[in-house]
Each structure stands twice: as structure tokens, then as C-alpha cells.
Amino acid sequence: MAxxxxxxxxxxxxxxxxxxxxxxxSQRDAIIDAAFGTTEHYTAEQLLAMARGIDTSVSRATxxxxxxxxxxxGLLRELxxxxxxxxxxxxxxxxxxxxxxxCVDCKRIFEFEDPNMELLGNCITRxxxxxxxxxxxxxxxxxxxxxxxxxxRKAAGGAPA
Amino acid sequence: MAxxxxxxxxxxxxxxxxxxxxxxxSQRDAIIDAAFGTTEHYTAEQLLAMARGIDTSVSRATxxxxxxxxxxxGLLRELxxxxxxxxxxxxxxxxxxxxxxxCVDCKRIFEFEDPNMELLGNCITRxxxxxxxxxxxxxxxxxxxxxxxxxxRKAAGGAPA
DNA sequence: ATTTCTGCAAACGATTTGCACAGGG
DNA sequence: CCCTGTGCAAATCGTTTGCAGAAAT
Numbered sequence: 270m271a272x273x274x275x276x277x278x279x280x281x282x283x284x285x286x287x288x289x290x291x292x293x294x295s296q297r298d299a300i301i302d303a304a305f306g307t308t309e310h311y312t313a314e315q316l317l318a319m320a321r322g323i324d325t326s327v328s329r330a331t332x333x334x335x336x337x338x339x340x341x342x343g344l345l346r347e348l349x350x351x352x353x354x355x356x357x358x359x360x361x362x363x364x365x366x367x368x369x370x371x372c373v374d375c376k377r378i379f380e381f382e383d384p385n386m387e388l389l390g391n392c393i394t395r396x397x398x399x400x401x402x403x404x405x406x407x408x409x410x411x412x413x414x415x416x417x418x419x420x421x422r423k424a425a426g427g428a429p430a
Numbered sequence: 431m432a433x434x435x436x437x438x439x440x441x442x443x444x445x446x447x448x449x450x451x452x453x454x455x456s457q458r459d460a461i462i463d464a465a466f467g468t469t470e471h472y473t474a475e476q477l478l479a480m481a482r483g484i485d486t487s488v489s490r491a492t493x494x495x496x497x498x499x500x501x502x503x504g505l506l507r508e509l510x511x512x513x514x515x516x517x518x519x520x521x522x523x524x525x526x527x528x529x530x531x532x533c534v535d536c537k538r539i540f541e542f543e544d545p546n547m548e549l550l551g552n553c554i555t556r557x558x559x560x561x562x563x564x565x566x567x568x569x570x571x572x573x574x575x576x577x578x579x580x581x582x583r584k585a586a587g588g589a590p591a
Numbered sequence: 592a593t594t595t596c597t598g599c600a601a602a603c604g605a606t607t608t609g610c611a612c613a614g615g616g
Numbered sequence: 617c618c619c620t621g622t623g624c625a626a627a628t629c630g631t632t633t634g635c636a637g638a639a640a641t
Contacts, residue, residue, distance in 0.1 A: 293640080
């Protein structure tokens with residue numbers, strides 16, 4: 270669960286921005302560092318708080334304007350897990366094909382990676398006459414331990430919703 | 431692709447409402463008939479239009495208040511396909527485990543059903559110490575035909591986004 | 592110098608809600 | 617009758633955007 274060196278992520282993004290004629294700014298750097306300085310999921314609002322911890326001048330608007338850039342760069346992934354707000358996941362760099370299980374009891378999000386799921390998705394897509402571009406699997410499930418004990422200790426690996 | 435007889439869907443929902451101490455009203459009936467009188471996907475706004483085609487007195491608020499009931503009854507499924515608005519899918523009655531492929535070229539939504547996907551999802555869930563409750567697979571993909579010809583005829587089976 | 596960025600605050604759009612009356616049981 | 621359901625319009629809430637000044641190239 271090690272974080273990717275901030276430096277290299279920054280460099281990649283600086284290249285991405287340059288390629289689009291976009292500029293390198295201190296606010297964007299703060300947002301980038303905040304976005305990839307954790308392996309937890311976060312919302313736009315939470316990212317704003319984290320970025321402000323690095324540079325107090327970062328505004329909400331800039332966060333909302335920067336997030337789509339990070340997503341388009343391919344380094345950050347946007348998740349639609351059902352709630353009203355979008356959730357961002359910085360872990361696709363390390364685990365490009367992982368997916369999510371949401372516990373309906375405690376609402377925590379657990380990540381999983383499964384090569385069979387990946388292969389099967391590709392097969393189905395091709396069989397339908399398409400070329401795979403992006404696959405999203407969301408599993409909602411009840412925690413067995415929670416059912417038995419009324420509480421669970423699965424905290425490790427899971428992020429609160 | 432036949433629609434389930436409206437009558438039986440209505441009866442099931444009347445039972446569901448009664449079980450909760452909720453009442454049968456003409457507006458709810460219009461919304462139910464509209465919701466299950468098609469196999470196309472729709473948004474809340476589109477359902478409002480369809481319901482008004484049956485009973486002009488149906489209001490937007492009632493549609494928004496009724497939709498969660500239909501979803502909770504298990505007859506209607508809410509989809510988060512990435513857009514700003516939620517999409518509703520009345521086809522889970524006939525195909526309880528189907529999933530969706532969204533064409534990134536034409537934005538159309540195609541449904542598919544695959545028993546292996548179903549089994550694999552269950553396996554992964556159990557392996558993680560959970561009991562499956564609900565699985566959602568969304569595949570975004572490029573249409574091969576569109577890539578070659580610049581247009582495609584896959585309309586059949588697909589609903590426009 | 593030229594353009595892109597930024598913060599602010601107002602605008603937006605889908606959805607939710609308070610209210611007073613209508614209507615089901 | 618009692619209590620839930622309804623339409624209307626206002627309120628919410630996450631997100632987007634117009635603007636004028638600030639900063640990067």
C-alpha cells in the first residue's frame with residue numbers, strides 16, 4: 270500500500286499539462302500532492318481540505334477545475350458508488366484493474382483485484398462487437414462477521430464511505 | 431422483449447405498498463403503468479412525461495417520491511451510468527442479473543447477461559467474507575463498426591443515453 | 592505581452608422538502 | 617374522521633461558471 274513517489278507523479282502530470290498548453294501552478298501542485306499523498310478514497314470537498322493543508326490559498330473552484338484534469342491524465346479515477354457525491358480513487362496507478370465492494374452494513378469500501386474478472390469482461394465486450402475501454406464492477410454485499418456479531422473489524426483495507 | 435403484464439406488476443406493487451401501510455392512488459398507478467409499460471431506460475424527468483401521458487395530474491414531486499418505492503420493491507433498478515442524472519431500468523424483472531455496456535462513441539446503452547460473470551462475482555464476494563447483495567457491472571467500450579465506418583447500426587437492443 | 596489561472600460569489604440543475612389542501616381507508 | 621398523498625414553489629447541495637485581477641510563459 271505504499272504511495273507512489275510524489276515527485277514522479279508530479280512530473281508525469283507536468284508533462285500532461287504541458288502537452289495541452291496548460292500551466293504549472295502552485296495551487297495545482299498542492300492539489301496533486303494532496304491527491305496522491307494518500308491511498309484513501311476522497312470527495313472533492315475532502316481533497317480541498319487536504320490541499321489546503323499544503324497551500325491555504327487553494328480554492329474550491331480550482332479543485333473542481335483540476336479534478337477533471339487528473340482524471341483525464343489517467344492517474345486518478347472517478348467512482349460512482351451510488352452516493353450523491355463522486356468519490357476519487359488514487360490507487361489505480363498501483364492496481365490498474367481493481368474494483369470495489371461496498372459493505373451495505375458499514376458502508377465501507379473494499380478494493381479487490383481479480384484477473385478472471387478482467388478476462389471475462391474483455392471476452393464479453395469483444396463478443397458484443399466492442400473493444401474494451403473501461404470496466405467498473407461494484408459489488409454491494411453484507412458482511413458475514415457483522416451479521417453474526419453486530420460489528421466487524423474489517424477496517425484494514427477498507428475506507429469509510 | 432415483451433413487457434410484463436401491467437396488471438400483475440400493479441398487483442405486486444399494491445401488495446408492497448399495503449405491506450407498508452401506504453395507499454393506492456391514481457397518480458401512483460399512472461407512474462407504475464408508465465414505469466413498466468416500456469423496456470427502455472428512462473430518467474425521472476422522462477418518467478414524469480410518460481406518466482403525464484396517462485394522467486395529466488401527476489406532478490414531478492410525486493414521481494420523485496414514488497421512484498424510491500419502486501426501487502425498494504425490487505421491481506425497478508436505479509443505474510448510475512456516469513451522467514449527472516440517474517437512469518431507471520425496468521428490465522430486471524425479466525433479466526434479474528443483466529448488466530450494461532455503454533458505447534463511448536454513440537453513448538447508447540446495451541444490456542447483456544452472463545452466467546459466468548454472475549458466478550464469478552459471487553465467488554469473489556464470498557472469498558472476501560461477504561454475502562452478495564447486489565452486483566453492478568458497467569463496461570465502457572468503443573464500437574468496432576463505428577471505428578471502421580464512422581457510424582453503426584447497433585440500434586436494436588440498445589437504448590440511447 | 593500574451594494567455595492561462597485563480598478566487599469569489601452567483602448560477603446551475605437534479606432532487607428534496609414544507610406547506611395547506613385533497614383524497615384514500 | 618384520521619392520516620397519508622399531492623401539487624406547488626421554495627430550498628438544498630454538489631458542482632459549474634462569469635468576471636476581474638494575479639501569475640506563468
